[in-house]
Amino acid sequence: MDLLDLRFVQALSSELRDGVRIVKAEVLVQPVECPLCKAADPYRHDSREQEFADAPIRGQPVRIQFQRRRYRCRDCGKTFFEPLQGFSAKRNMTRRLVHYIARDSLIRTFADVARDVAVDVQTVRGVFQDFSEWLRENHPIATPRIMGIDEAKRAKVLCTVLTDLERREYFDMLPSRKAKPLNDYLRKMPDKDRVEVVAMDLHQGFVTAIARHMPKAIRVADRYHIARLAQNAFDKAHVAARKELPTGERLAMFRKRGLLALRDRRLTESERAQVAAVLSPFPLLLATYESKEAFLTIYEAKDRQQADHALTRWLERLPVEISVYFRELTSAVSNNREIILNYFDRRYTNAFTEAANGISKLLQRTGRGYGFEVMRVKLLYGKRGQVVDLTNYDNDEGPPAGQYGYAMGMVASSGRKAGTTSGKPQRRGPAFSRVDRLIGEGYYDVGNDAIAKELTPLIDQFAASA
Ligand SMILES: [Zn+2]
Numbered sequence: 001m002d003l004l005d006l007r008f009v010q011a012l013s014s015e016l017r018d019g020v021r022i023v024k025a026e027v028l029v030q031p032v033e034c035p036l037c038k039a040a041d042p043y044r045h046d047s048r049e050q051e052f053a054d055a056p057i058r059g060q061p062v063r064i065q066f067q068r069r070r071y072r073c074r075d076c077g078k079t080f081f082e083p084l085q086g087f088s089a090k091r092n093m094t095r096r097l098v099h100y101i102a103r104d105s106l107i108r109t110f111a112d113v114a115r116d117v118a119v120d121v122q123t124v125r126g127v128f129q130d131f132s133e134w135l136r137e138n139h140p141i142a143t144p145r146i147m148g149i150d151e152a153k154r155a156k157v158l159c160t161v162l163t164d165l166e167r168r169e170y171f172d173m174l175p176s177r178k179a180k181p182l183n184d185y186l187r188k189m190p191d192k193d194r195v196e197v198v199a200m201d202l203h204q205g206f207v208t209a210i211a212r213h214m215p216k217a218i219r220v221a222d223r224y225h226i227a228r229l230a231q232n233a234f235d236k237a238h239v240a241a242r243k244e245l246p247t248g249e250r251l252a253m254f255r256k257r258g259l260l261a262l263r264d265r266r267l268t269e270s271e272r273a274q275v276a277a278v279l280s281p282f283p284l285l286l287a288t289y290e291s292k293e294a295f296l297t298i299y300e301a302k303d304r305q306q307a308d309h310a311l312t313r314w315l316e317r318l319p320v321e322i323s324v325y326f327r328e329l330t331s332a333v334s335n336n337r338e339i340i341l342n343y344f345d346r347r348y349t350n351a352f353t354e355a356a357n358g359i360s361k362l363l364q365r366t367g368r369g370y371g372f373e374v375m376r377v378k379l380l381y382g383k384r385g386q387v388v389d390l391t392n393y394d395n396d397e398g399p400p401a402g403q404y405g406y407a408m409g410m411v412a413s414s415g416r417k418a419g420t421t422s423g424k425p426q427r428r429g430p431a432f433s434r435v436d437r438l439i440g441e442g443y444y445d446v447g448n449d450a451i452a453k454e455l456t457p458l459i460d461q462f463a464a465s466a
Pocket residue numbers: 034035036037038039073074075076077078
């Protein structure tokens with residue numbers, strides 16, 4: 001068998017030069033017609049030396065060198081090279097090298113892949129970028145009807161994550177949370193008229209970009225994000241109260257912190273008594289606790305009108321002495337009251353914490369030495385990556401921090417409260433393989449080729465058309 005095993009190419013000689021296998025070869029077929037005007041019988045014009053990179057043979061990077069013949073058309077006078085099969089039309093490399101790079105970039109760093117095939121990192125990155133764009137074009141992910149927009153931290157950089165809250169899948173990711181890339185993206189987003197609802201936190205860049213590019217979509221503030229602002233108010237008051245105490249008492253108060261973070265109505269009688277005992281010496285802290293609880297109760301409103309009234313009443317009754325702790329919340333209310341109240345018309349939420357925690361964990365794991373694009377492809381096209389677990393998500397506190405993977409969002413039950421039918425938390429969505437378990441299994445680890453295996457049919461298609 002020929003060393004190269006490429007159709008219509010014959011290896012003539014082979015030598016090792018600086019660790020790279022150089023194969024001199026010739027093309028065995030001649031053109032019978034002009035590729036441009038189809039005129040028959042073009043004639044030999046001249047030849048040029050050309051070099052192509054190929055996939056490694058026995059661990060050695062390979063270069064194929066041709067003295068490649070050039071022909072001229074008798075009719076149109078254009079010149080063209082003899083035809084090659086199995087070579088990329090875009091880059092000086094074989095299609096099987098394109099395949100090799102696309103596949104291995106999913107499991108190793110660009111730098112490692114580049115070293116193994118003796119091309120520069122930019123070329124590897126470029127091939128992977130081509131693959132990513134090819135996926136976007138040929139296997140587009142349908143624009144969601146109910147979209148979630150969220151942020152996640154990758155290393156120390158914030159990313160924007162777009163999700164399909166109905167299908168509970170990733171829709172897309174941007175390597176930044178800045179307004180400009182988001183606006184550029186949304187401007188070009190296909191079928192954006194399809195988006196009816198966008199669940200979001202109230203990051204101002206999101207709020208204005210969605211309004212601008214999807215004016216008909218209803219923006220809904222994620223209730224868990226808003227609830228967190230209320231909880232933050234209490235935490236601030238708690239810190240302030242603790243600072244006034246001698247060290248021993250500070251510690252005792254700190255121990256009660258878990259209890260204080262629970263919703264009041266979830267407490268047992270004895271726990272409620274403990275909370276009252278902890279809070280009673282601190283009138284401001286107690287007032288903050290009560291205001292926080294009162295705010296969270298607004299979310300029990302039956303409809304928008306009721307919620308609207310309750311919110312007005314809450315703002316009126318907020319004691320001025322503790323308003324400083326609630327500033328984040330009250331400014332969110334005054335800036336984006338409509339978006340907060342929209343929740344009572346369209347009860348969608350964005351699993352904010354879970355998304356932020358889980359995706360960040362994942363990004364840390366896959367992020368080492370990877371391009372953002374690799375991670376995006378893994379998450380969007382690795383089908384296990386799209387599995388979303390919403391177990392126990394539908395409750396007032398949101399998910400316990402760090403306990404769950406990265407549920408992307410859910411449809412809140414309208415009217416009926418979760419967890420009340422069986423006494424146990426309701427299971428929603430696919431109750432299997434949590435993403436944190438996938439992380440634990442090393443699914444996204446460097447060197448784990450599970451995703452590469454999954455994507456091989458797509459890589460085959462891509463390389464065949466490269
Ligand atoms: Zn011609």
